[in-house]
Amino acid sequence: MCHTENTNFDAFRDFLFTAILDKSSDRAGKGCKRGSVRKKTTPAQPPLTEPEPSELAEFADYLAAEIFASFPDEVQSLSHDALQNDSALSDKWSLPLTISVLEEVAAHMPGEVNDSLTAYALIEPPKSDLQTFVAPVLSAYITAVTTPPPKWTETRTDACEICGRDWVPMTYHHLIPKEVHAKVLKRGWHEEKRLNSVAWLCRACHNFVHRMASNEELAREWYTIDLICSRDDVQKWAQWVCRVRWKKA
Known part of the structure; x- marks a missing residue:
């Protein structure tokens, strides 16, 4: 990865980690204990115990790497200047993202990503799916990497x-x-x-x-x-x- 892609990956991983953390908090607030988060997805029903930060970080790191690698190169290296200088890129990746773009993104993700999110109740078909989980994370990522530097x-x-x-x-x-x-x-x-x-x-x-x-x-x-x-x-x-x-x- 180039420097921009490394920086972009760090941003995406942080948004993904926050989404996982928020989902875990929501489950806890509804009377469920947080699931112990691990990379492997073999258990059909993972143990409902408080996750260690190292486990949560490992899980987010794994998912971020799998998802980010499935993005087109233009998304991995997205920036404010890139959108300003390429109207086609801007039309496709400016917010809000279209349903067809989100479907395209989700379709290119490895099956293991969907399995992991489902195993740990981060998505619950048919109520939620891979596309609905990734959409806000991807939108937050695009906002972050394409926003011009603030005056502060x-x-x-x-x-x-x-x-x-x-x-x-x-x-x-x-x-x-x-x-x-x-x-x-x-x-x-x-x-x-x-x-x-x-x-x-x-x-x-x-x-x-x-x-x-x-x-x-x-x-x-x-x-x-x-x-x-x-x-x-x-x-x-x-x-x-x-x-x-x-x-x-």
Whole structure:
């Protein structure tokens, strides 16, 4: 892989890991314990035990490698400049993705991917399938790799400001969510110059922050990284997720 493809793979793997983590959390919230996640798919009903971070990382790493390798070269090396310079590429891979494009992508994935996702209840036919699982992950990946650099690039950190991991891609989190900027100014919660302040977080921690509080609560109560990190639930989360490491290639 070239440098761009390596960077893109890292981004895709992080989105996939987050999707697996979110699905596992949903199952736990419905009264199911999380399944122990392993690469092999032999058991018809995997044991319902809390997964170790190393197991979850290994499973996500395996699936990401299998899925990413099945993508066309143009998707593996997708970038903002590539879409700007190729109208055909832009028409096909700009969001929202068409059903035909998603069907094409899913059709080229190895059968083992579908078997693994099914064995661990990450997809549950006929309620959900490979296409519905991969669609949001692929869409998030395309958004990440084709978005132009933000104006806050100079604030970028080398490690996630919550978990401290520096081997996963960073995303920027609006500490005062853009959706509530108008309300923030109307009610005088913050000065306008603070509206575009950001924190740099890995995708897993970014998603956790948005699960822990609504946009209005984030703007009103959790508008700095220090305030966010002072929460007990965030500290416990950080201690867990920082143990997730990818194997060296």
